Amino acid sequence: MSDPVSADHKRVMRFLEGVHPYDSLEREELRRLAGIFRQREVGPGEVVYRIGDVLEGLFLIETGGIEITDENDAPVSLLRGRNSFGERGLVREGAAMTNARAIEETRLLLLPVEEFRRLMQSSPVFARFFDRGRTVLRERRGELATQRVGDLMARDPITVPPETPIRRAAELMRDNHVSSLAITVDEGRLLGIVTLRDMATRAVASGLPGDIPVSRIMTTDPVSLSPSALGSDLLHVMLERRVGHVTVTEGDRIVGILTQTDLTRFQAVSSASMVSDIAMAETPQQMAAVTARLPQLLMHLVGASSRHEVVTRLMTDIADACTRRLLALAEAELGAAPVGYLWLACGSQGRQEQTGVSDQDNCLILDDAATDDDLVYFDRLAKFVSDGLDACGYFYCPGEMMATTPRWRQRAATWRSYFRSWIETPDPMAQMLASVMFDLRPIGGATRLFQDLQLDTLRLARANSIFVSHMIANSLKHTPPLGLFRGFATVKSGEHKNELDLKMNGVVPVVDLGRIYSLRGTLTQVNTRARLEAAEAQGVISRSGAHDLIDAYDLIAETRLRNQASEIRNGLKPDNFMPPSDLSDLERSHLRDAFVVVRTMQSAIGQGKGMLS
Known part of the structure; x- marks a missing residue:
């Protein structure tokens, strides 16, 4: 007569041999595990655990069925034989994050928590399976495109107050072997930047005396990025705006300066060269020849295991560069804009999440001083840019959510009335429009036209509980x-x-x-x-x-x-x-x-x- 414990052990081992990831373990390890699993019988409707319960280990269904529900007791999943559950809580904090109850007579196998954690450490296959794929999403290091600016820069830049004499500023640059100085007040608030080129072209070549303030030759409001920006942002700014120095700021305080010299050990050739080519293009057709390489760029970036947010940021950078170049070409053809304006993107470009499938979603905010005659100019500008984007592969929006549509090419006051009416009367169309417009991001022009509008709208919307409820339902x-x-x-x-x-x-x-x-x-x-x-x-x-x-x-x-x-x-x-x-x-x-x-x-x-x- 066979030993019942031995029979159970053999049954569990045979069962585990057909369940992933246990089937990847060595046979001796599998035999050992089969003896460690504890068995538990549960009847129909019986609760296995509730949210917040301390988990004893990882559950594996041998026979029967388990219903998983969330905190509102809404069904999340219906699990049958060979399915595991409880791992999310074990990976996180050891407490259940869902509810689990049997829907019929069910036999469970329980792997004790200490054994589960040991396997998570010792078995890469086991870890990949139960860590919800995070190990598949490894960050790619060592490329400029994927580096954060805060990791690239040297902190504690050399700073001087605006009244510093030019001669003293030059001595500081020489003695510290740097090519730029930050001009600051109030313990770090950035006013401007002075480079060796400024010293040569604005001071020496002009014959200025060495005792005049350095503020006389500084570049005010220099190009800045935040420490969280990507290295691709840095290189694209340098290429598109043709600058060799970029300040790094948190708020209005400088925390670093990056130069072209700092980038010699990093490369982001593909996307950077495309931005450079776009910035030099003289026609939309020349730009289209550049954007034709976008599929290859996406394939290259994905093949290099770049994070998805890096891939979509780089893809969006190309669209942004196209838009800004088209705005410049439009003004070159039509003449300077009669009043201030701001071109904004919404949709995936607004969120910086473009992939290999993108149409165009954009709008124009005009200064309130715009006259009816001025509107004719912006109608022509919008058509020039949207036609150019279409030629570059960013096809016309099927819903005509574009600056070429008069409704989306309005004065700032009209835009404020749009958002106010959508919030106060949240019908289905208003909810749809508000959802799109909450993703607006400035691309080119006078950003002042948007800054207060964005924050004021968010505050107004948050204060309207009915609008928020409709937006939630719509989402x-x-x-x-x-x-x-x-x-x-x-x-x-x-x-x-x-x-x-x-x-x-x-x-x-x-x-x-x-x-x-x-x-x-x-x-x-x-x-x-x-x-x-x-x-x-x-x-x-x-x-x-x-x-x-x-x-x-x-x-x-x-x-x-x-x-x-x-x-x-x-x-x-x-x-x-x-x-x-x-x-x-x-x-x-x-x-x-x-x-x-x-x-x-x-x-x-x-x-x-x-x-x-």
């Missing part, structure tokens, strides 16, 4: 493509039948969440990932919720870009659709888990939980 219309039994809800008909829409059901739900968080927290960030990070920093969402949502967003966006790169590599035009069969079992599992996180956060925001009142 929940796009849902992750989750089906039951660990499957996906794919497109039901048409050209993309049985495929996932990684835009509308993938990234858009997270974009919508980020927009609501920025509204509730009066956050001025426009980029989705930056909004999520800012929302966490200000307590708009919990730390664990923010980290889970950012991880989920990273994985979904990464999958979308890899799919587009694969299509380009195969000679196809990139789109946002992907058959689930293109993914491995591991990738499908991680992607579905990412969708579960998004759905959970949507449920939370729909119930008004985890947010500021």
Whole structure:
């Protein structure tokens, strides 16, 4: 008569041999684990754990079924045999982040928490599977494009007050072996910058005496970036504006200076050369020849394992450079603008999230001094720029959300009335327009026309609870493509039948969440990932919720870009659709888990939980 313990041990081992990632372990390790798993029988309706419970370990379903629900008791997933659950809580803080209960007679295997954590450390395959794909999203280091400016710069730049004599400033530059000085007041507030070139062309060549103040030859309001900007931003600014020195500031305080010499050990040739070529182009056709290389740029960046937010930032930088060059060409042809104006982008360009599939979404804010005759000029300017963008592959917006449409080419006062009316009367059209316009980002022109408008609108919107409620409801219309039994809800008909829409059901739900968080927290960030990070920093969402949502967003966006790169590599035009069969079992599992996180956060925001009142 066989030993029942031995029989159970053999049964569990045979079961584990068919379950990933246990099937990747050495046989002796698998035999040892089979003896460590504890068995638990649960009946229909019996609770396995609730949110906040301390988890004993990782659960694995041998037979039966488990329903996973969120904090509002809304169904998140229905799990069957060979599925694990509880790992999110174990990876985070050891407490359950969802509810779990049996839907029928179920036999569970429990891997103790200490054994789970040991395997997370010792088995790369185990760690990749249960860490929700974060190890797949490694940051690429060592390239200028992916470096943050704060990591590139030398801190504590040499500074002098504005009354410093030119001769003394020159001596400081010589003695410290630097090519520039920052001119500051009030312990670091930046007024301007002086370079060796300024010394030569503005002081020596002009015969100025050495005792005059250095403020006489400084460049006021120099080009500045924040420490969080990317190295690509730095190089693009230098190439497009033809400057050799860029100050790094936090608010109005200088924290560093970067020069072309500082960049000799870094390279970002592809995107930087495209920006340079665009800045030198004399016609839209010359620019179109440059943007024709965008698919290859995307394929190269994805192939180099660049983070998705870096890829989309670089792709957007090209669109920004095109827009600014077209504005310059338009003014060269039409003459100088009669009044101040500001060209803004919305949509994916506004959020700096462009991929290989982009149309144009833009608008114009005009100074209130603009006359009716001036409007004729801006009509021609808008047509010149939009036609040029279309020639460069940024196709006309199907919904005509462009500066060529008179409604989106108005004086600042009219724009204020637009936002006020959308907030006070939040009908469906107003909600749609407000959603688009909350993603506005200045591209070229007088930024003063937007700064107060953005903050005033956010404050007005946040104070209107009815408007916020409508915006939340509108944001929940796009849902992750989750089906039951660990499957996906794919497109039901048409050209993309049985495929996932990684835009509308993938990234858009997270974009919508980020927009609501920025509204509730009066956050001025426009980029989705930056909004999520800012929302966490200000307590708009919990730390664990923010980290889970950012991880989920990273994985979904990464999958979308890899799919587009694969299509380009195969000679196809990139789109946002992907058959689930293109993914491995591991990738499908991680992607579905990412969708579960998004759905959970949507449920939370729909119930008004985890947010500021």
